[in-house]
Amino acid sequence: MKSVPKYYALAFFIALFALSAAGQKALSGPDQAAVADFQKRIAAYSKLRARVARKLRKLPQKATPEQIEAHKLAFQKGVIVSRRNARQGDILTPKAATRAVVSGSPSRAGAAVT
Numbered sequence: 001m002k003s004v005p006k007y008y009a010l011a012f013f014i015a016l017f018a019l020s021a022a023g024q025k026a027l028s029g030p031d032q033a034a035v036a037d038f039q040k041r042i043a044a045y046s047k048l049r050a051r052v053a054r055k056l057r058k059l060p061q062k063a064t065p066e067q068i069e070a071h072k073l074a075f076q077k078g079v080i081v082s083r084r085n086a087r088q089g090d091i092l093t094p095k096a097a098t099r100a101v102v103s104g105s106p107s108r109a110g111a112a113v114t
Contacts, residue, residue, distance in 0.1 A: 038096040045091055052078035 052075060059071050 034093075034096045038092065041091045041093075048082055049079060052082055 055078060056071060056074055059067060063071070
């Protein structure tokens with residue numbers, strides 16, 4: 001019987017998601033292009049992080065705090081080295097950021113950004 005509240009919570013979140021998705025308007029052409037470009041860039045960044053993580057030795061089952069910290073630092077260094085030529089705006093481009101602000105604005109406040 002302890003799992004019944006979990007099902008109610010799951011049903012609540014599914015209903016909440018469905019209602020919020022139904023209330024959103026469709027994206028315009030430029031917004032769709034900006035979202036697609038952003039998703040492509042995020043996918044490439046995620047693949048890069050996965051490649052870096054695969055190169056690292058796995059942490060032992062009962063890793064010490066020092067081992068965890070060393071693993072974290074090695075991962076960070078690997079990402080930094082892999083992105084040594086990266087620039088601000090490589091992932092979240094100014095165009096995508098502008099579209100997100102304008103699309104998400106319920107008033108004319110975001111319209112001044114375009």
